[in-house]
Amino acid sequence: MDYATVAGALAPHxxxxxxxxxxxxxxxxxxxxxxxxMVGNAGRxxxxxxxxxxxxxxxxxxxxxxxxxxxxxxxxxxxAHYPFSGPPWLPFQRWAQRAEAVYxxxxxxxxxxxxxxxxxxxxxxxxxxxxxxxxxRDERPSPCDSCADKxxxxxxxxxxxxxxxxxxxxxxxxxRRAEGADCLDLGCRARRACPVxxxxxxxPAQARFHMDAFLGARD
Numbered sequence: 001m002d003y004a005t006v007a008g009a010l011a012p013h014x015x016x017x018x019x020x021x022x023x024x025x026x027x028x029x030x031x032x033x034x035x036x037x038m039v040g041n042a043g044r045x046x047x048x049x050x051x052x053x054x055x056x057x058x059x060x061x062x063x064x065x066x067x068x069x070x071x072x073x074x075x076x077x078x079x080a081h082y083p084f085s086g087p088p089w090l091p092f093q094r095w096a097q098r099a100e101a102v103y104x105x106x107x108x109x110x111x112x113x114x115x116x117x118x119x120x121x122x123x124x125x126x127x128x129x130x131x132x133x134x135x136x137r138d139e140r141p142s143p144c145d146s147c148a149d150k151x152x153x154x155x156x157x158x159x160x161x162x163x164x165x166x167x168x169x170x171x172x173x174x175x176r177r178a179e180g181a182d183c184l185d186l187g188c189r190a191r192r193a194c195p196v197x198x199x200x201x202x203x204p205a206q207a208r209f210h211m212d213a214f215l216g217a218r219d
Contacts, residue, residue: 001076002132006037006125009076013068014046015039015122019099020134023126027098028091031079033126035134038099039069042112042119043200051205059084061213069123078125092121103142107152107161107190113140116197143196155193157183172218175211184211 007017020037023029029036054060062084073080083092093110096102102110109117144150153161157179160171171188174180183189187207202210 001127001129003037003134006076006131009072010039012049013072014049015041015068016045018096018121019137020131021095021098021137022130023098027095029095029124029126030081030090031126032128033079034129035127035131036095036099037078037125037127037131037134038096038121039123039125040119040121042115043197044203044206047203047206059213061209065122069125073125076125076127078127081124081126083121083123090124092124095124096121099137101138101140103144105142105144105152105194106150106163107188108166109191111142111144111194111196113138113143114197115200117191117194118197118200118202147195151193151195152190156188156190161190168218172215175215184208187211 003017003020010017016039018038018040020035021027023033023036027036050061050064053064055063057063062082066080066082069080069082072078081090083090093104096110100112102112105111105117107117110119111117112119150163153163156171158167158170158174160167160174175184185208186192186204187202187210192201
């Protein structure tokens with residue numbers, strides 16, 4: 001099995017292989033796999049595929065992801081793991097940072113050099129053998145290190161971010177008021193203020209879907 005084959009199995013679903021790593025005990029990967037390939041999306045590519053396949057009911061993105069990746073895992077002889085399966089929750093952010101150059105941003109989300117803040121990890125495929133052609137981890141430093149202005153920290157209308165904590169209640173309260181329509185319809189204003197990955201900004205319907213899901217999880 002090689003990395004190109006894994007990526008090719010994901011591509012029809014708008015998903016991408018996002019690097020991988022050979023786990024050690026501290027990574028807390030279930031079982032005893034030899035290699036883990038991270039799976040996610042970036043930018044807008046996944047949205048039309050998901051929209052065409054989504055079904056009614058709660059957590060449609062998670063259900064769609066599980067249906068897709070369970071099938072891919074079976075065909076590739078892998079075990080699929082998900083960030084939404086818990087508790088206990090699997091350490092996906094740690095795995096992501098093992099696999100590729102992503103770093104915590106001042107507003108908490110992991111930032112990527114090319115995708116900015118407009119990406120996500122949907123799952124991971126664990127293999128009991130090595131994956132040929134696994135890309136080496138990109139060692140570029142965080143783009144936040146060279147961002148002097150950090151507009152993500154000064155753009156939120158309710159000051160929900162201070163670089164150390166995220167005031168979830170202030171954010172959710174703003175979204176439920178009329179003045180929060182901009183963030184609700186187009187996505188978090190602080191996230192949109194980031195200058196990195198501008199070409200990957202989510203489509204309005206895609207952004208609204210995730211903002212609705214955020215609010216729904218707090219009801």
